[in-house]
Amino acid sequence: MFLRLVYQSFLRQRRRKLLAGTAITLGVAVATAMIAVATDIGDKINHELRTYGANIVVYPEADTLDVEIGGVNLKPASDGAYLDERDLPAIKGTFWRHNIVGFSPFLPVHTKVGEADVELVGTYFNKELKYGDDAFRTGVTITHPWWKVRGAWPADDSDQVLIGESLAARWNSKPGAQVEVAGHGMQVAGILSSGGAEDQQVIAPLSVAQDLIGRAGVVRRVLVSAMTKPEDAFGRRDPKSMSPADRDRWYCSPYANAIAYQIMEVIPHAKAEQVRQVAQNEGVVLSRIQGLMLLVTLAALIASALAVSAAMATAIFERRREVGLMKAVGAGNFSVGALFFTEAALLALLGGVLGFVAGVGMAQQIGRWIFASRVVVQPVLFPVVLAVAVIVTFAGSAASIRRAVQFDPAIVLRGEA
């Protein structure tokens, strides 16, 4: 009898059920989409923040002081220590290798280009490297996305160079022209515009710079671009003073300091530290944007919950005649309540499943539209959303059900309530 009542109610009152069901589906869909986007936006924005460039710098521990003004290094090339180029791929072998977006080695040398004394910087442009079985590409095209090149990027291990914008203007050089670098003829692949010191430099493949100073396989400095977790009080602590358990937790969190620490472990005689301008500020910006999305999501959740409750309340209020009839033929408050709650639960489950599917679709659409990548939807979201849908639907119905069963059947049936 009970099942028959539920079944018939869904069959006969299709319009009302559709209205309440639509409200639940919509509410759940928006809630799902917002939660999915809000939980994933940290990763997405972190990726975008990498446009600020490297957040970790690696240099030789025994290096002498840089004497540099406005990007011009006045330190003699023979001075100071070097890192070994062969050690670098190990950066991709650290615990947080998947968080390391890329790295670029740099080797600045003073040289003569034509008649002028300029600084030539050797680096990777988009070099293919291997660590173990993992092949990957890295270089300034990844770590310095604000560098713009008119013409073409040079190939790594070639005799092609980039000429900084200011130099190019002074020399009147164009892509494809020939220049003489310390007596060797080289081709200008492109003109570099960076808005920084590089506009007055010549950028060449790393091997060219190494040949110029006659030391194979050396680099002066490596800039690493990594996705990090905003630094908190725990992240700032010194690992040496931690208990073993704390140290493990610190080591396994992608703090800029922890990643720098792991880089020091794999590169001998190196010192790695965070570039504070980039590393410190991205944490703040990231947490602000995440916080904003979280609060907007909260507002969306409250709105959806209230909408679902309102829809359920209306749906039940309309059916007080039915309640009166049931009570008139002898149904107790309990069985009436059970009937309504069963209906509400069925509606919530159905609307929840449909809404979840629609919400995931919406989240993917937003991800594709804005970030051109997939939004990761945590599977645990499904049961959570369903449970919340059922709870909200129950809560929305409870007050109206209580009111409905309290009416005197005779009055309701006479249509005077």
Add this chain to the structure above:
Amino acid sequence: MTRRQMFLRLLTRPTLVRRGRTLTALLAVVVAAAVATATLNLYTDVQAKLHQEFRRYGANVIVSAKDGQALPADALRRADGLLAGRGIAVPFSYVVAKTDDGAPVVAAGVDLDRIRKLNSWWSVSAWPSGEHQALVGTRAERVLQSKQGAFTLHFNNHAITVTAAGTLKTGSGEDSRIYLPLNEFVAWTGVPASTIEIAVTGSAAEVSQAIAQLSAAFASAKVEPVRQIVEAEGRVLDKTRLTLLASTLLIVLTSALCMLATLTASVLDRRKDFAVMKALGASERTVNAVFAAEAAGLGAIGAVVGFVVGLAIAFVIGKVNFHAAISPRFSLFPAVLLGSVLVSLGSALVPLSLLRRVQPAIILRGE
């Protein structure tokens, strides 16, 4: 009873008699209007807030003297005048000085109070507070090899003796330098400020405008945006804004649809009133007018209450997330009011047009 009084009575009595239903419908309108107001207000104001956050990255414009020249003596004052509070300008001057044992080190003169505001990411153990105090980069400290005491720097046969007030750590070039207060630096070296780093607050358009103004003011200097900072900011901001826009659209749409559903149900529920009025001889127009006026009134009241609630929500979000109030945009009110009234009217008139085709007698018999 005049026609007008009757109309008013028809309008007000049902809402008072059936308070429960009216409140439910009103709640739907208020929630929809509040959420729409809050998210729209956030959307319009959050960019300014985020621009403020992005200024933590430091300067986005650099004014530098062309090769071998100095900036005009009143450059800083002029830059301050141009900015007029829309940013902060910090003058720098650099030389390569020698320590007592002849090691080269870059010494910089800077306005310490201003740099402290500009570069909040500088990790400084103690800021200089008195005269003849310097800020020493962590790597430069090793060259000095002084034990917490005074050290002497030489430039062009002039020497200056200062004490290290604290150390500076940034992870980039600053670590290799020694920073002195600008006036002491100029008195020592005779080299005036050659660079002004400026953090201009505001949108990309406002920054470009400031760059244009500065270029016009400093014809003999180079005025350039810091591309690394400006481009990244634009990108991150764009994505955030679009995400917020998508969320806002989604939320406003849901609120409107749920409001529509609730109000439609409440009008359909009153089909008996509709039938009675028609059976008593009311014209189609009068009946429509009664229901439309009721819906519009509900929409307007809900919009007003919802607008106030929405501003409050936006305010709280601003306080919690940005530690600054989101300024209320009263210009949003007409849009919210209009949207709310339109949705209410729509949700009343759609079911009415359905009911119009049905005979009053059929509705009254309960079929």
